[in-house]
Amino acid sequence: METIYALAKKITKKTNMTILFSLKDSPKRWSELEKSIYKKDLHKGIKELLDLGLIQITLRFDTPTGSKAYELSPLGKKIVQLLEQIEEEYTKYHSKAPQKDPEKFINELLEKD
Structure with missing residues (x-):
């Protein structure tokens, strides 16, 4: 049971939930994620989710040389579902x-006092 509690605690952090749901529909670059999450929190959240195997690094070919992005792993997709x-x-x-x-409702509350 200890493992499930630790996992749930990490997944349900506000930053990590924001990252997971931001990646639900498509991979995102760091700069795209940084628009809605503080840099320090984003760094920690990305590291935790990578360590848990819920996200993975991918290449987006939106520039001539490509750019690094993050996407949900198969496990991450299942967790989001x-x-x-x-x-x-x-x-x-x-x-x-x-x-x-x-x-x-207010009257019920007042009667309790």
Whole structure:
């Protein structure tokens, strides 16, 4: 169980989640990722995700010599799919929960005091 906790802790860091979901549709260069993530955080997140095998380095041939980019690995793609399924189930569950009347909710809170 220790391993799953450590893995979940690393994956669910805000920076790492941002990187994973940024790479969901296509590889991105460092400069593209840096637009939404601080440089120091991006460096640490890229290193963690590379070490976990969730992302990999690839070459993009958008320049004559090509440029280094990052993309999801097969495992990274599976993890992103699972995270999306978790979000979908969570949303579905909470959409079925009865909505509370805000006034009634506030009165219930006040009665507890």
